[in-house]
Amino acid sequence: MEEKYFLKNKDNPESKNIDFYVKNGGYKAWESVLEGKSPDEVIGEVKKSGLRGRGGAGFPAGMKWSFVPKDSDRPKYLICNADESEPGTFKDRYIIEREPHMMLEGIAIASFAINCHQAYIYIRGEFVYGAKVLDEAIAEAEARGCLGKNIMGTGYDLDIAVHRGAGAYICGEETGQIESLEGKRGWPRLKPPFPAVVGVFNSPTVVNNVETLANLPLIFNRGADYFAGIGPNAKNTGPKLYCVSGHVKRPGLYEFPLGKNLNELIYEDCGGIRDGHELKAVIPGGSSVPVLRPEEIDVSMDYDSLAAIGSMLGSAGAIVMDDTTCLVDSLLNLEQFYAHESCGQCTPCREGTMWMVKILSRIEKGQGRMEDMDLLDDVAKNINFRTICPLGDAAAMPAMSFIDKFRDEFEEHIKQGGCPIQKDKSIKVPNADA
Amino acid sequence: MAIEFSEEAQKEYEEICKHYPDKDATLLPALHLAKREFKTATPEVMEYIASLVGVDPIKVLNVASFYTWYPKEKEGKYVIQVCSTLSCSLMGAETVVDYIEKKLDIKAGETTADGKFTLKKVECLGSCGTAPVMQINDDYFESLTEGKVDQILDDLK
Numbered sequence: 001m002e003e004k005y006f007l008k009n010k011d012n013p014e015s016k017n018i019d020f021y022v023k024n025g026g027y028k029a030w031e032s033v034l035e036g037k038s039p040d041e042v043i044g045e046v047k048k049s050g051l052r053g054r055g056g057a058g059f060p061a062g063m064k065w066s067f068v069p070k071d072s073d074r075p076k077y078l079i080c081n082a083d084e085s086e087p088g089t090f091k092d093r094y095i096i097e098r099e100p101h102m103m104l105e106g107i108a109i110a111s112f113a114i115n116c117h118q119a120y121i122y123i124r125g126e127f128v129y130g131a132k133v134l135d136e137a138i139a140e141a142e143a144r145g146c147l148g149k150n151i152m153g154t155g156y157d158l159d160i161a162v163h164r165g166a167g168a169y170i171c172g173e174e175t176g177q178i179e180s181l182e183g184k185r186g187w188p189r190l191k192p193p194f195p196a197v198v199g200v201f202n203s204p205t206v207v208n209n210v211e212t213l214a215n216l217p218l219i220f221n222r223g224a225d226y227f228a229g230i231g232p233n234a235k236n237t238g239p240k241l242y243c244v245s246g247h248v249k250r251p252g253l254y255e256f257p258l259g260k261n262l263n264e265l266i267y268e269d270c271g272g273i274r275d276g277h278e279l280k281a282v283i284p285g286g287s288s289v290p291v292l293r294p295e296e297i298d299v300s301m302d303y304d305s306l307a308a309i310g311s312m313l314g315s316a317g318a319i320v321m322d323d324t325t326c327l328v329d330s331l332l333n334l335e336q337f338y339a340h341e342s343c344g345q346c347t348p349c350r351e352g353t354m355w356m357v358k359i360l361s362r363i364e365k366g367q368g369r370m371e372d373m374d375l376l377d378d379v380a381k382n383i384n385f386r387t388i389c390p391l392g393d394a395a396a397m398p399a400m401s402f403i404d405k406f407r408d409e410f411e412e413h414i415k416q417g418g419c420p421i422q423k424d425k426s427i428k429v430p431n432a433d434a
Numbered sequence: 435m436a437i438e439f440s441e442e443a444q445k446e447y448e449e450i451c452k453h454y455p456d457k458d459a460t461l462l463p464a465l466h467l468a469k470r471e472f473k474t475a476t477p478e479v480m481e482y483i484a485s486l487v488g489v490d491p492i493k494v495l496n497v498a499s500f501y502t503w504y505p506k507e508k509e510g511k512y513v514i515q516v517c518s519t520l521s522c523s524l525m526g527a528e529t530v531v532d533y534i535e536k537k538l539d540i541k542a543g544e545t546t547a548d549g550k551f552t553l554k555k556v557e558c559l560g561s562c563g564t565a566p567v568m569q570i571n572d573d574y575f576e577s578l579t580e581g582k583v584d585q586i587l588d589d590l591k
Binding site for chain 2: 084085086087088089092093118124125126127128167180181183184244251252283287319321330333337340341343425426428429
């Protein structure tokens with residue numbers, strides 16, 4: 001698929017305006033759904049398209065919607081997860097700021113599928129500009145009769161409200177997000193019950209990522225079969241945004257079908273590693289997924305291929321590290337992030353992340369002991385799968401994989417009593433002219 | 435009550451309430467308005483928000499203290515937040531912080547004596563492809579260099 005979907009208007013600042021969007025076929029998918037389909041047909045189409053969640057877990061979207069009980073007399077809610085906070089990920093921000101109507105049209109279609117009349121966009125607090133763009137886009141869409149009361153004369157009502165977060169990574173986790181939306185600390189809930197049954201305001205709730213929802217206009221404009229034909233196989237379908245950051249010549253946002261080869265992405269599209277340096281490691285799917293060694297990157301960036309080599313597609317945020325990177329320092333940086341963002345509910349995560357930071361700090365400072373390697377691994381393994389939400393796993397997976405794949409470098413720190421890497425902490429801005 | 439929202443913020447708050455079936459859910463939006471109106475979430479501000487939303491003041495404190503976006507201490511006119519998480523760190527975030535620390539003669543976490551700038555190191559801002567990145571109040575500044583930092587800070591009155 002050479003044709004771009006998300007990035008087709010990359011060079012056109014008009015893309016966020018409704019006139020431009022409608023002129024290019026916008027809201028036609030929503031119209032066709034409203035006028036000619038039942039909610040079950042919409043769910044069926046999305047199941048047929050093979051669309052899987054783009055937030056990280058890769059759960060089939062149509063299936064998630066089908067868990068909403070039809071016989072419940074409670075109102076149904078849809079939350080669009082725009083809390084994009086996974087280190088290495090910056091794809092939703094582009095959609096929010098540049099293609100807000102693609103996202104709103106997707107929210108409308110998903111709301112219809114679950115019979116929801118009140119949807120929320122939970123956007124991270126730092127995206128002040130993005131929240132403003134969305135507020136304006138909603139007002140434009142309401143003025144045109146695409147959202148609001150009695151949409152397109154069909155009697156269907158849908159209100160979409162922008163709800164701003166306040167700087168907590170944990171609110172990207174769907175039950176933490178629900179708690180936060182209710183005006184509480186973002187403390188994830190025990191499951192079951194799953195949000196589809198008991199979510200926000202004690203009502204059935206679906207939480208979908210921005211990019212997941214933004215795919216829906218494509219499915220209903222071009223058909224589920226067309227969508228299912230994009231990508232490497234029936235379980236990995238549709239267009240995908242890939243974020244590349246770190247030591248490549250051209251970091252940034254790229255779009256390809258699911259299943260882009262990671263090696264090609266780095267060496268062809270991103271121009272390879274910056275001059276004079278070699279690749280050392282890549283975290284392929286946002287900071288929480290297991291790291292890859294250079295010899296492992298000839299892999300298809302899809303849910304199943306990355307899982308098959310022990311990592312994950314996650315949010316498709318590839319963080320590329322060259323030979324000036326100290327991996328003890330990098331892991332320490334990540335574990336400081338998780339220690340700071342741990343919500344504090346579960347002991348393994350709250351205490352474990354703090355201990356990982358302490359152990360890594362002393363190894364980096366040259367005060368580590370050989371037995372710290374097994375201790376670190378043990379702490380990580382005692383967090384993994386032992387917490388209410390996946391933040392614990394997200395903190396444990398980098399640690400376990402860094403130790404597994406780069407143990408020599410950690411041991412070298414301990415043996416030498418200090419960091420053996422010629423680190424390059426200088427400011428590097430390959431896009432300075434952009 | 436010594437403090438209250440301006441008329442404009444009051445109206446905005448009423449509009450916000452229409453989207454929620456439960457008023458407790460307006461707590462975060464109310465705190466956002468409070469940040470705009472009063473800058474700092476002081477005990478007095480939190481008591482006011484509690485009365486507005488209709489919850490106990492302790493709940494406001496409990497919630498506000500969980501989130502980093504609501505300052506509990508007085509901050510400078512411009513709050514500089516330099517992203518320090520991995521992608522930015524790989525591209526030189528520490529050097530950016532060092533540079534600003536020297537330029538403003540403060541350490542991260544401090545405010546300049548004239549109350550103009552507060553400097554903070556923060557977690558991922560979600561702009562990793564244009565690292566290093568900082569946010570000043572509501573705005574993002576990307577692909578930072580030392581020259582760019584000079585220009586941005588010198589332009590702030």
